[in-house]
Amino acid sequence: MRKILVIGIGAGNPEHMTVQAINALNRADVLLIPTKGAEKAFLADARRDICDRFLSNDACRILDYAVPVRRADGSYEDGVHDWHHAIAAIYERTLANEVGEDQTLGLLVWGDPMLYDSTLRIVEHVRAAGRVAFEMEVIPGITSVQALCAGHGIALNRIGLPVEITTGRRLSEGWPEGARDALVMLDGVQAFRTVEDPEAEIWWGAYLGTPHEILLSGRLSEMAETIAETRRTAREEHGWIMDTYLIRRPASESEEGAA
Ligand SMILES: C[S@@+](CC[C@H](N)C(=O)[O-])C[C@H]1O[C@@H](n2cnc3c(N)ncnc32)[C@H](O)[C@@H]1O
Structure with a gap:
């Protein structure tokens, strides 16, 4: 069974990474990192620093993706809905095409995934689509x-x-x-x-x-x-x-x- 590891990476200091988060990072076969597009350069650099510092699994592949831009026309809710589905499509494609049947995809989430972050909701969209089977594990992080x-x-x-x-x-x-x-x-x-x-x-x-x-x-x-x-x-x-x-x-x- 494929796995998605949603890893809280802390709110800005690489030393917010818990031992559990570092171990999770090193369990991933593929890390999907938002480094282009709407993602602010600072956040992308912080994620890269964390990988440079804590990733010791040489076999792990880091894949960049451009965060889709949220539509500003129409209602706020429609914009967010479409935006989340666009990111879900990226997660799904990565799972299907880049992650083997018994492999793990790691997603690095700013702070903790339970606080004003939609990664868990987006992963649920991928599950609801029902095209790729996977299990999910969440690693808590230090929040802002x-x-x-x-x-x-x-x-x-x-x-x-x-x-x-x-x-x-x-x-x-x-x-x-x-x-x-x-x-x-x-x-x-x-x-x-x-x-x-x-x-x-x-x-x-x-x-x-x-x-x-x-x-x-x-x-x-x-x-x-x-x-x-x-x-x-x-x-x-x-x-x-x-x-x-x-x-x-x-x-x-x-x-x-x-x-
Ligand atoms: C999309 S939310 C993500 C929150 C994150 N999941 C957490 O656990 O802190 C982004 C907001 O979190 C707060 N935030 C996140 N990191 C911060 C930091 N290093 N310093 C100050 N505020 C921060 C700000 O209010 C920012 O607008």
Whole structure:
């Protein structure tokens, strides 16, 4: 039976690779790496560095593929649907044509595959098509959320309180109902500027785990412009940016007491 190994590679520092992930990398007969097209050069380089550093299986073949470009016309959902199916077709072709019946295909996923990543959904599309039989194994990785909390030396949650994990796009439409703490990813619109709570605090991180890592924290009302300016300058300097942040609003005594 063919196998797909979905390997979490961490969020930017090659040393995020766990022993389990390194062993999985070396179990793959073929590694399929997005290195062209819409994939940012930095992410492609990071994956290549990981292979240079940790791949000792000389028989393993590394195959590059160009990430299809997501259609911008039509609805967001249709665009994502077509995009996922285009990537599924690449996975399926690779399995059928490049991976032997008892061989393993490795997919390297940024951070952890369970967090704002569609690789597992795309693999399910390949399975649903039913043309190539395979089993799948997932290897967890260090997420950008963990890298953010470690960078600031903070716990993600307050004692006994929940945390809403959301996107910048959603936060820009309003603070998540019922939430006190929100962890925000995929923010292309600097949605933290829309939170109007003089008591709110922010812990922000960009390029986490990389040599360019930037960490800023403090009262949101005092930090918002500094973060926006730092973000703009860093993006100009590097040509790209990935950032994540936690915003905490005061909880009532009874909420905190519930802990
Ligand atoms: C498509 S999601 C992938 C998340 C990934 N699966 C994880 O486990 O962290 C991309 C978003 O993750 C966050 N992110 C990933 N790596 C990051 C890093 N090194 N520094 C800051 N944010 C990062 C950013 O919010 C970015 O927009």
